[in-house]
Amino acid sequence: xxxxxxxxxxxxxxxxxxxxxxxxxxxxxxxxxxxxxxxxxxxxxxxxxxxxxxxxxxxxxxxxxxxxxxxxxxxxxxxxxxxxxxxxxxxxxxxxxxxxxxxxxxxxxxxxxxxxxxxxxxxxxxxxxxxxxxxxxxxxxxxxxxxxxxxxxxxxxxxxxxxxxxxxxxxxxxxxxxxxxxxxxxxxxxxxxxxxxxxxxxxxxxxxxxxxxxxxxxxxxxxxxxxxxxxxxxxxxxxxxxxxxxxxxxxxxxxxxxxxxxxxxxxxxxxxxxxxxxxxxxxxxxxxxxxxxxxxxxxxxxxxxxxxxxxxxxxxxxxxxxxxxxxxxxxxxxxxxxxxxxxxxxxxxxxxxxxxxxxxxxxxxxxxxxxxxxxxxxxxxxxxxxxxxxxxxxxxxxxxxxxxxxxxxxxxxxxxxxxxxxxxxxxxxxxxxxxxxxxxxxxxxxxxxxxxxxxxxxxxxxxxxxxxxxxxxxxxxxxxxxxxxxxxxxxxxxxxxxxxxxxxxxxxxxxxxxxxxxxxxxxxxxxxxxxxxxxxxxxxxxxxxxxxxxxxxxxxxxxxxxxxxxxxxxxxxxxxxxxxxxxxxxxxxxxxxxxxxxxxxxxxxxxxxxxxxxxxxxxxxxxxxxxxxxxxxxxxxxxxxxxxxxxxxxxxxxxxxxxxxxxxxxxxxxxxxxxxxxxxxxxxxxxxxxxxxxxxxxxxxxxxxxxxxxxxxxxxxxxxxxxxxxxxxxxxxxxxxxxxxxxxxxxxxxxxxxxxxxxxxxxxxxxxxxxxxxxxxxxxxx
Numbered sequence: 001x002x003x004x005x006x007x008x009x010x011x012x013x014x015x016x017x018x019x020x021x022x023x024x025x026x027x028x029x030x031x032x033x034x035x036x037x038x039x040x041x042x043x044x045x046x047x048x049x050x051x052x053x054x055x056x057x058x059x060x061x062x063x064x065x066x067x068x069x070x071x072x073x074x075x076x077x078x079x080x081x082x083x084x085x086x087x088x089x090x091x092x093x094x095x096x097x098x099x100x101x102x103x104x105x106x107x108x109x110x111x112x113x114x115x116x117x118x119x120x121x122x123x124x125x126x127x128x129x130x131x132x133x134x135x136x137x138x139x140x141x142x143x144x145x146x147x148x149x150x151x152x153x154x155x156x157x158x159x160x161x162x163x164x165x166x167x168x169x170x171x172x173x174x175x176x177x178x179x180x181x182x183x184x185x186x187x188x189x190x191x192x193x194x195x196x197x198x199x200x201x202x203x204x205x206x207x208x209x210x211x212x213x214x215x216x217x218x219x220x221x222x223x224x225x226x227x228x229x230x231x232x233x234x235x236x237x238x239x240x241x242x243x244x245x246x247x248x249x250x251x252x253x254x255x256x257x258x259x260x261x262x263x264x265x266x267x268x269x270x271x272x273x274x275x276x277x278x279x280x281x282x283x284x285x286x287x288x289x290x291x292x293x294x295x296x297x298x299x300x301x302x303x304x305x306x307x308x309x310x311x312x313x314x315x316x317x318x319x320x321x322x323x324x325x326x327x328x329x330x331x332x333x334x335x336x337x338x339x340x341x342x343x344x345x346x347x348x349x350x351x352x353x354x355x356x357x358x359x360x361x362x363x364x365x366x367x368x369x370x371x372x373x374x375x376x377x378x379x380x381x382x383x384x385x386x387x388x389x390x391x392x393x394x395x396x397x398x399x400x401x402x403x404x405x406x407x408x409x410x411x412x413x414x415x416x417x418x419x420x421x422x423x424x425x426x427x428x429x430x431x432x433x434x435x436x437x438x439x440x441x442x443x444x445x446x447x448x449x450x451x452x453x454x455x456x457x458x459x460x461x462x463x464x465x466x467x468x469x470x471x472x473x474x475x476x477x478x479x480x481x482x483x484x485x486x487x488x489x490x491x492x493x494x495x496x497x498x499x500x501x502x503x504x505x506x507x508x509x510x511x512x513x514x515x516x517x518x519x520x521x522x523x524x525x526x527x528x529x530x531x532x533x534x535x536x537x538x539x540x541x542x543x544x545x546x547x548x549x550x551x552x553x554x555x556x557x558x559x560x561x562x563x564x565x566x567x568x569x570x571x572x573x574x575x576x577x578x579x580x581x582x583x584x585x586x587x588x589x590x591x592x593x594x595x596x597x598x599x600x601x602x603x604x605x606x607x608x609x610x611x612x613x614x615x616x617x618x619x620x621x622x623x624x625x626x627x628x629x630x631x632x633x634x635x636x637x638x639x640x641x642x643x644x645x646x647x648x649x650x651x652x653x654x655x656x657x658x659x660x661x662x663x664x665x666x667x668x669x670x671x672x673x674x675x676x677x678x679x680x681x682x683x684x685x686x687x688x689x690x691x692x693x694x695x696x697x698x699x700x701x702x703x704x705x706x707x708x709x710x711x712x713x714x715x716x717x718x719x720x721x722x723x724x725x726x727x728x729x730x731x732x733x734x735x736x737x738x739x740x741x742x743x744x745x746x747x748x749x750x751x752x753x754x755x756x757x758x759x760x761x762x763x764x765x766x767x768x769x770x771x772x773x774x775x776x777x778x779x780x781x782x
Contacts, residue, residue, distance in 0.1 A: 033285030034254040037229035039186060040280060041221055042089065042159060043196040043214045044082035046235035046247045048316040050199055055208050056215040058222065059233065059249065064308045066251030067300040069260030070315040073237050073246055073273045074468030076137050081106035082198065083162060085237025085273060087129065089193075090163035092277030092293035093141035097162075098132035106239060113161050115174065121161055126169035138603060142167060145292040146277040150191045150284070156182075157195025159236070164193045178217060183224035190284055194221055200239035228253065230283045234276060242326055243466045245319040250300065252283070258300035265471035266524060267457065269315060271298050272468060317395075321458040322466045324397035328406050329460045332388060333613035340381055340617060340676060343374075344624040347683050350374060351634055354690035371687065375433070378680040380418045382437045385461050385481050385676050386444040387413035392459040406460060430688045431643065434681040435492035441677055442485035442513075445478050449522050453478075461673075473524030474517055476666045477614070480673025482523075483532055483656045486513035487539055488678065491649025494543050502645055503540045510536030510652075527664045535656025543648035604665035614672030621675030625682065635686030642689065653678055 048070070053060045075084040076096035083097040114122045126143065133141045144167040147153045154173040155164035165171050175185055178194070186192045196217045199210040218233065225231055230253070235246025248260055248271055259268045262275040274295030278288055282297035305311045353366050388410050396405035417440055426432040448455045456462035456475050463475040474482065490509035494502040514536065516522050518529025609615055629636035640647035653674055661670035 033283065035228055035230035035252050035283045037187070037190055037192070037226040038280040038283050039192045039194065039221060039225060039229060039231045040089065040163070040276060041194045041196050041218060041231060041233045042086065042163075042236035043199060043233070043247075044085060044159065044235065044237045045199040045239035046211065046214060047199070047244055047319060048247055048312055049319070050207055050211040051247065051312060055211050058215045058219040059247075060308070062218070062222065062231070062233065062251045063249050063312070065256060066249050067255045067258040067260045068250075068304070068311060068315065069248040069269045069271050069298075070245040070318050070465065071234055071248035071271060071273060072265075072465050072468045072471075073235070073243070074466075075237075075273070076133070076139055076141065079106065079238040079241050079243045080273070082159060082237045082239065083111060086159040086162040086195075087143050088141075088273050089234075089236055089276055090146045090165065091133070091141040091143045092145050092274055092289075092295050094137075094139040094274065094294060095133050095141035095143055096137065098129055098136075111158050111162055113158055113171075113174070113176075119173065121155070121165075121171040121174035123161060123165045123169040123171070126165050126167065130167050139294065141294075142289075142292050144168075145289050146191075146280065147172070149281055149286055149289050150189070152189035152191070154185055154189045154192040155195075156185065156192070159195035160193040164191075178220055181224065182220055183226075186221070186224055187226045191280060196221075196233075198239060199235075222251075230255065230280075232276060232279065234273070236273065242323060245315065245322055245465060250279075250298065255300045257304055257306075258302055259304050260298050261301055262298045263296040264294075266473070266520075267471040268301055268303060269318075270465055270471050317398075318458060318465065321395075321397040322464050324402040324406075325458050325460055325462075325464050326466065328403050329464075330613070331403070332406075332410075332460050333617075336381075336384055336676065337613045337616040337620065339384075340680070341620045343377055343381055343680065344620060344628075344683070346374065347378070347624075347687070348628055350687060351628060351683075351690065354635065354687050371691075375684055375687070376418055376422065378684045379421050379433055379437060380414045382677050382680040383414055383417040383421075383440065384410070385477060385673060386441045387417055388461045389448065389455050389459060389478065389481075390444055392455045392462070430639075430685055431492055431495065431646065434488060434646070434685050437677070437681055438485045438488035438492060440485075441481050442489050445474075445482040445485065446516060449474055449478070449482075449516055453523075473520075473522065474528060476661075476664070476669045477673040479517065479523075479525060479528045479660055479664075480657055480670040480675075481677055482513065482517065483528075483535065483660065483670070484653045484674035484677040486510065486532075487535060487649040487652045487656070488646075488681070490536075490539065491543065491643075491645040491647075494645035494648075495643050499544045502543045506540040506543045506645070506648065507536065510539065525664075528660045528670075531656045531658075531660035531663060531670075534659055535652035535654075537652075538655050539648040539652030541648075542651065543645040545644040604667075606667070608665070608669055609667035612667065612669055612672070614669040615667065617672035618668040618675050621672075621679035624679055629682055629686050633690075635690040636682060639682075639685050639689045646685070650678060650682065 050056065051059055051063065073080045073085050073088075074094065075088040076094040077084050080088070081097075084095070087095045087097055112124055114124060116122060130143050133139070133143060142148075144165050147164050147166045152172050153164045154175075155161045155171050156175045156178055158176070161171050161174055164174075173185065173188055179185055186194075194217075196214045197210065199207055199214060201207060201210075222231065231251045233247065233249040233251075235248075237246075238244060250260060260271050261268045262271045262279075264272055264275055272295055274293070275298050276295070278293045278295050279298040281288055350366055350371065353364075354371075388406075390413055391406060391409040394405075394409050396402055396409055399405045421427065421433055421436040421440070424432070424436045427436070453462075453473055453475075456473075456478055457471065458464055461475075461477045463470045465471055486509060490506045490513075493509060494505040497505055510532070514529050514532050517525050517532055523529070625636065628634045654671075657671040657674040661667055664670070
């Protein structure tokens with residue numbers, strides 16, 4: 001009865017852990033009314049490097065007394081050109097101006113602004129722009145949603161007219177330039193949008209001159225601001241490629257000396273362009289338009305340094321790091337994919353010649369030195385992604401040759417990690433390197449997530465604030481590495497205990513990983529947590545041996561569905577502003593707009609599948625496993641038979657990584673990151689198992705009923721009856737390996753690269769050296 005109830009109890013444990021991790025959400029604080037008027041002042045291209053006390057004294061003083069942050073100006077087009085930025089500001093959603101782009105830069109888009117009555121204005125192209133965004137783009141943006149949410153709005157300048165135009169093109173109040181006395185214009189409506197100008201180019205002198213003009217316009221706005229008003233200054237767009245982070249400053253009651261943030265970023269000091277519209281309405285105490293805004297109201301949080309220069313250096317550094325990350329990430333993953341493919345090709349002849357022949361004739365074995373070098377290369381390849389993540393603890397992006405600095409730091413960390421694994425206790429055992437590498441990878445990613453994911457943000461193997469997809473928690477690559485590392489750690493630990501305890505060990509390790517991935521306080525990846533729950537359930541179901549039967553697959557599926565449904569019910573019951581991605585998707589299904597989400601996810605999967613170097617990693621790893629390691633000569637099936645917990649961990653990794661990538665819109669990226677860790681370790685373990693595949697025990701030496709303990713793969717080094725060394729002997733000192741297969745009562749049945757424990761202690765017949773001859777070398781699977 002206990003054996004029958006165990007899968008049920010373990011499934012319930014996984015479900016409870018998953019729902020607990022996903023249900024609890026941090027209190028971000030509710031945005032409350034704080035102003036009677038809101039002035040949104042935008043300057044296309046304005047970055048923090050343009051701000052200093054001499055060039056922009058007004059903006060400097062405003063930043064000193066207000067709240068500041070880095071603004072991601074993502075829109076429906078990349079890069080976000082000025083007209084796209086203004087349109088996104090007014091839509092509160094990712095929008096774009098219709099029209100073709102001939103190159104990567106921003107074309108000179110002329111906006112027609114008509115003034116039929118001298119009071120307001122009209123944009124004749126607005127209806128076409130609205131149709132383009134709703135019919136051709138997948139975000140469902142409605143240009144003019146902000147203006148529709150207030151009774152009256154003012155626009156000053158052509159860019160502001162684009163943001164303030166209602167969906168049918170009407171601008172309530174319009175002035176082409178700031179009048180001599182702006183007080184009357186800014187006080188005529190509760191919402192005013194002002195175009196301060198543009199700062200473009202890369203010439204420092206030219207940018208300084210343009211920033212000075214923007215600052216002069218801002219000084220006039222602040223001098224004429226209405227009483228009890230909130231003024232938001234934003235660099236609303238890029239002006240060229242590549243994209244950059246821009247200025248965001250809020251000054252008004254309740255916005256004193258803090259960092260700007262929003263629930264859409266969940267990161268102090270960061271907010272998105274789409275957050276400005278809901279911020280304006282929240283400050284005015286107006287209701288949000290249902291399902292039109294993708295952004296969330298911004299907040300001011302404490303923790304900013306008292307020295308403004310030190311505070312501004314943080315977003316300026318973030319901008320430089322994000323820009324460098326984009327340049328370096330592409331070639332890093334390309335080189336990683338090329339190196340792993342080359343290493344996979346190099347491993348093939350070693351696999352073919354790793355099995356030692358029992359007879360006097362056979363191919364000459366590969367030199368031990370060559371095998372040792374290949375093992376070190378496999379360890380280094382598996383540690384490449386964790387090392388690259390750890391390299392972001394060093395400010396490599398500040399150097400003139402940022403790519404070389406990053407490569408040097410990463411190479412040093414790979415060498416250090418490889419040395420640590422090489423000299424770790426138990427390295428000579430079959431699973432020694434696998435356990436050490438998995439532990440290091442899990443430790444690096446886990447500690448980063450537990451300490452705020454600072455290495456992930458703008459990191460080469462993390463996520464970029466410029467992309468606008470994620471600003472906190474666990475990124476795509478980190479998710480893949482953490483899934484693989486945690487499940488392999490669980491499998492390695494489970495293999496060291498009795499069979500009856502293995503599912504519990506796997507659930508304990510995997511459940512902790514689910515909490516780290518899914519908790520909004522930590523990894524903040526609900527899709528990843530659901531995928532990992534399915535992987536943990538599969539691993540727990542088969543870690544004690546046997547195949548993935550229909551009943552076991554049913555329990556794993558039920559666990560994943562239970563976590564998904566449980567979290568969906570909890571998330572859907574929250575207020576709309578507090579829902580996560582799953583709750584918003586269910587709400588969209590309810591009102592008939594869920595197709596947009598499905599379309600966006602499908603498009604993201606296809607684009608990532610085609611363009612990402614991690615796709616090559618995933619496919620190359622799958623090819624090596626299927627066409628080499630899983631073949632009779634590849635050793636992986638033998639490894640799986642001896643170590644069922646490792647087989648379970650790898651199967652769970654495949655399930656979790658596949659689901660996490662497809663459901664998260666990242667195609668094979670999660671699988672590629674996981675494969676970069678798992679495949680080299682699988683090849684190394686297979687080489688070690690094949691190296692001892694012809695070691696023998698005397699027939700009948702195992703006790704009746706032993707599973708997988710009949711023929712240990714790593715036998716002793718000894719002398720044959722005729723005085724010759726037994727087949728498969730390595731001539732090295734060998735020690736017992738506690739990473740036993742399914743040996744009875746925990747006794748070692750596989751010695752890694754060591755001598756077995758005394759046979760008498762295990763209650764078995766003594767081992768005898770192998771005899772020459774064509775004896776079978778197969779090991780019964782657990």
